[in-house]
Amino acid sequence: MRTHLRRFAVLLLAAGALTGVTTHAQAAAPASAKGPVGWDVYRHPERLARLTTGVQTKQFSSFDRTGGNNDGFDGTYSCLRTTADGCVIAEHDGAGEVNAIWFTRDNGDVRATGNITITLDGRDVVHASLQDLVDGKVGAPFVNPLVANADQSSGGVYVEVPMPFRHSMRITTDKNPIFYHVTYRTFADDAGVRTFDPSDKAADVIAKLKAAGTRDPKPAPPGARTQRSALRLAPGATETLARATGAGELSALRLTLPQAEQVTADNVEDEGRAFGANGSSTFTVAVDPANTGVRLTRRYDPEIGHQRASISVDGRDAGQWGPTEPRGAGQWAEESVELPASLTAGKSRLTVKNTFVSSDLDYNEFTYWVDSHAGGGLTRTDTVDVGDTADEAAHQYAITGQTWQGDRVFSYPLDAGRLARLHTAQQLLQGLRVRITFDGRRTVDSPFGEFFGSGFAVAPVRSLFTGIDPAAHSYAAWWPMPYGHDAKVELYNGSPLTVTAGDAQVTTGRHAMTGEGYFRTQSRAGATENGKDWTYLQATGQGKFVGVVSSMRGPASRAFLEGDERVYTDGSRSPQMHGTGTEDFYQSGWYFNRDTYTEPFNGDPAHLTATTGCAADSDCTGAYRFMIGEAVPFGSAITFGIEHGPGDDVAANYSTTAFWYGRDSAASRRTDTLTLGDAASEKAHGYTGTGPATSLSSTFEGTNTALTANVRPATAPVAFRLAVDPANRGVTLLRTSDQNTSYQHAKVSVDGHALPDWLQPLGNTTHRWLDDTYQVPASVTAGRSSITVTLTPDGPPWSAASYQAWSNR
Secondary structure, three states, X not given: OHHHHHHHHHHHHHHHHHHOOOHHHHHOOOHHHHXXXXXXXXXXXXXXXXXXXXXXXXXXXXXXXXXXXXXXXXXXXXXXXXXXXXXXXXXXXXXXXXXXXXXXXXXXXXXXHOEEEEEEOOEEEEEEEHHHHHOOOOEOOEOOOOEEOOOOOOOOEEEOOOXXXXXXXXXXXXXXXXXXXXXXXXXXXXXXXXXXXXXXXXXXXXXXXXXXXXXXXXXXXXXXXXXXXXXXXXXXXXXXXXXXXXXXXXXXXXXXXXXXXXXXXXXXXXXXXXXEEEEEEEEEEEOOOOOOOEEEEEEEOOOOOOOEEEEEEOOEEEEEEOOOOOOOOOEOEEEEEEEOHHHHOOOOEEEEEEEEEEOOOOEXXXXXXXXXXXXXXXXXXXXXXXXXXXXHHHXXXXXXXXXXXXXXXXXXXXXXXXXXXXXXXXXXXHHEEEEEEEXXXXXXXXXXXXXXXXXXXXXXXXXXXXXXXXXXXXEEEOOOEEEXXXXXXXXXXXXXXXXXXXXXXXXXXXXXXXXXXXXXXXXXXXXXOOOOOEEEEXXXXXXXXXXXEEEEEEEOOOHHHHOOXXXXXXXXXXXXXXXXXXXXHOOOOOOOOOOOEEOOOEEEEEEEOOOOOOXXXXXXXXXXXXXXXXXXXXXXXXXXXXXXXXXXXXXXXXXXXXXXXXXXXXXXXXXXXXXXXXXXXXXXXXXXXXXXXXXXXXXXXXXXXXXXXXXXXXXXXXXXXXXXXXXXXXXXXXXXXXXXXXXXXXXXXXXXXXXXEEEEOOOXXXXXXXXXXXXXXXXXXXXXXXXXXXXXXXXXXXEEOEEEEEEEO
């Protein structure tokens, strides 16, 4: 079946080339308007500041279409459709690029998903076991850090290989993948786009990414010079670290701050098991025959509250474990029981049995220590390492009613001294602010720690554009930051501490600023609002979002991590990205179940609990996601937000720093709107088409914005005329439609030019309104004051309530 489909697709592509269907694209806007494409995204990071035209970033995901929290738990929304080849999770007609693919299930074990097939322009460029792919077994370029498994990315798996396509894209998995995202870019034309070639091993890119966080990934700008200064700041003081004049680029910022120390908890990795109602565990242990009693100690995960189990020794009642008090995730707890001498004296071995009594879920056990009271003191006489099969066999360990088996990396409480040093570091990370002014306007004003990647604690960060080396007390940022005539870098001390030591190095060089945006940050801090997304970035003008660093404090349950990201740009009421969970957005899973890590594009560098530096009954999670290939461009406005909890209903305190490039002036504006069902509007726009208009009252996904409007479904061709700006560099069509039926599909012609089909796989029977877009290239719109669009449905009825024309400049 797959071979037949591939051959058919190739024949179609060849036919299109012969008939001139894609000839117009060769005369489209310059390929540079797209910015870097394919491996150039990483080979030329110095081009990141370039703003784009005719590019959109979109996402397919398993998000709950009803607006609930079933974002993949049973896979209801994971397949766009099912074919003989499996579960289709992403599909697009036209040119574009797959940038980031993420999955999770089964605590990060994705073997049950089977194979993944990535088909670009009719060719399978990947067909392999998903688990093998993310484990790096397929080989370069699919190796870490371009791919990561759940151990490397803390519960999620991802692929960050940029895979361009000229005509079509489809991604399929053998089985329902449960949770997933596919983030991809669409292009108005295929100029400068070459289909991804998996034979390019991209050794240079892999080497660059492996060095992330340790050196500048960009080439030095011409005439590079570094200004150095010592850091001495009283509370409330500002120090200028560097000034530069003339057209140029700020290419590197490096600081040392010895007063901010890395303070780490005692992390311990341990395997364990759990049993539920009617379950038990049994094992034998060695004791000192001269004992006057035995102390038995258990290491356990206290996130499961109210654990209680009865204890017997050699068949006789010996007391009870618990009940335990629930604590936040990520920390170990221990409890001890005293076994009386009447049960232990004179014996060299004991058989211990633990039997479930009650729990919020089950009773877990990781390690047991045995200490014999003898000679006036305690002597360690045995240890049982649950989960280690050899040790279990040596202790005749057995379990019934098992509910869980796995591995955990948790921490023990910090002592008072380390807590004090951590508090000092936090005051500096959060109180110092990096401020940068370009061409007379301050565009960066952000907390020191978040600017470099970690706001809660000094922790290793090895991202592509920022790095923190705790051992060297060093912080670096290598974002390309162009300016027209001057730049100034400052450090403000908003903490109560005096900075007594440290230094700064700022590197600038010559650079002509053309087609680029200013480097900017948007930092926010405060309490979340019930029913309202937390906003990472809200901005107007032209720009692109390239990443965010978050410091999230919420309840110890970590329920705030259930929140989904949602992204709206340029007048759309539907999110073009709608995720499945907060840690999922950071490309991890299951509340970062492998705990902290750092990768070039994403990380969870700091996680604090109530006993390791967070507030009582609270969890502090720091994370970053840098969207380099999948940067989100906008022409007039963007709102990039994230829920806190499954329905914006978990109270938390967030501090976030978003990174973006932008200009104040918009590069896209709405130039016309056709309203269907409105006779005057249809006449003014020369609308032709059959089918009655019917009223629909429903909502949009994400914001649940309500709308009542007329919808015209079409099964025959429709045509209409829209006004555009003659100086346009392409036009974006925005259709408001009823997505009650998925896979609406239409052939597109603009002023007689055949363009790629308009395919919309999405469907939603609950929130039926959908704003979706189609990009018309400049090659068929430039110099025109109006365009005539003809849409020929090819499949289910093609629905529309309105069409807008957005002219790009």
